[in-house]
Amino acid sequence: MKNPIKIKNQIKTTEQKPKKYNSWISFWRAQTKSKRTVCAVNGCYNKDLVGAHVINVHGKPAKNGYIAPLCNSCNGKINDTFIVDRSLLVKIGDRDYVK
Ligand SMILES: [Zn+2]
Numbered sequence: 866m867k868n869p870i871k872i873k874n875q876i877k878t879t880e881q882k883p884k885k886y887n888s889w890i891s892f893w894r895a896q897t898k899s900k901r902t903v904c905a906v907n908g909c910y911n912k913d914l915v916g917a918h919v920i921n922v923h924g925k926p927a928k929n930g931y932i933a934p935l936c937n938s939c940n941g942k943i944n945d946t947f948i949v950d951r952s953l954l955v956k957i958g959d960r961d962y963v964k
Pocket residue numbers: 904905906909910911935936937938939940
């Protein structure tokens with residue numbers, strides 16, 4: 866992993882819908898052009914990906930957080946922190962979601 870970053874799931878994000886896509890994983894794929902099928906979490910190889918709302922643990926938290934391709938299981942672990950490669954995170958801009 867070239868550029869590890871520690872993240873955790875954001876809570877209460879189910880109300881937040883992407884503006885131009887029908888899911889956050891579609892948003893993530895459009896931004897990254899990635900065909901990745903495996904969970905972003907270091908050491909996890911599950912393939913049931915969702916676009917998970919995550920936030921950086923260290924440093925100033927990104928305003929709207931990030932979308933990361935996590936499996937359903939990792940996406941459900943609200944108290945855990947995970948190591949992912951920074952290149953897999955897509956920052957959510959103010960205009961990327963329906964307010
Ligand atoms: Zn996972």
